[in-house]
Amino acid sequence: MAVRLVLAVVLFPLVLSGQSAVIPRPAAEEMAAGRVPFNATWCIVCAEPGLARVAARTIGFWTGIKLDAGSLALPRSRTVVVDGRSNDPAVRALGPEGYRLEISSGVGARIESSDPAGAFYGLQTLVQVFQNNGSGDWE
Numbered sequence: 001m002a003v004r005l006v007l008a009v010v011l012f013p014l015v016l017s018g019q020s021a022v023i024p025r026p027a028a029e030e031m032a033a034g035r036v037p038f039n040a041t042w043c044i045v046c047a048e049p050g051l052a053r054v055a056a057r058t059i060g061f062w063t064g065i066k067l068d069a070g071s072l073a074l075p076r077s078r079t080v081v082v083d084g085r086s087n088d089p090a091v092r093a094l095g096p097e098g099y100r101l102e103i104s105s106g107v108g109a110r111i112e113s114s115d116p117a118g119a120f121y122g123l124q125t126l127v128q129v130f131q132n133n134g135s136g137d138w139e
Contacts, residue, residue, distance in 0.1 A: 022128045024121075036105045038130045043068045046082040051116070055082055055123050062127045078108030080126065084119030086112040094118070101125055
């Protein structure tokens with residue numbers, strides 16, 4: 001079963017969404033039932049190697065899970081891809097600091113933004129999603 005979470009976020013006042021407990025509140029949310037286990041078999045990949053290392057450290061600090069910062073060539077069950085310079089028109093339309101986060105049971109997670117600040121905020125949301133259920137999994 002494919003499980004997918006899509007969050008498109010534009011920075012609004014810091015409030016909790018009625019559906020999920022992430023800050024800032026997503027401008028749009030689409031959730032499906034299911035479970036995506038998040039563990040050390042994941043790898044984090046970014047176009048900028050420095051960003052991959054920072055992202056891996058951030059996730060490790062907040063979740064206790066150590067991820068390798070690598071490339072798409074590494075064989076992993078799931079990957080976190082962070083694209084802080086997306087040219088996708090839908091992502092660019094989110095504006096500065098906006099981002100799109102997709103989590104899928106088959107692939108992993110993808111954060112897309114048009115600027116580095118959006119990538120940072122997307123990473124913070126990803127950490128919140130994996131922490132919110134208390135098990136280290138997204139359900």
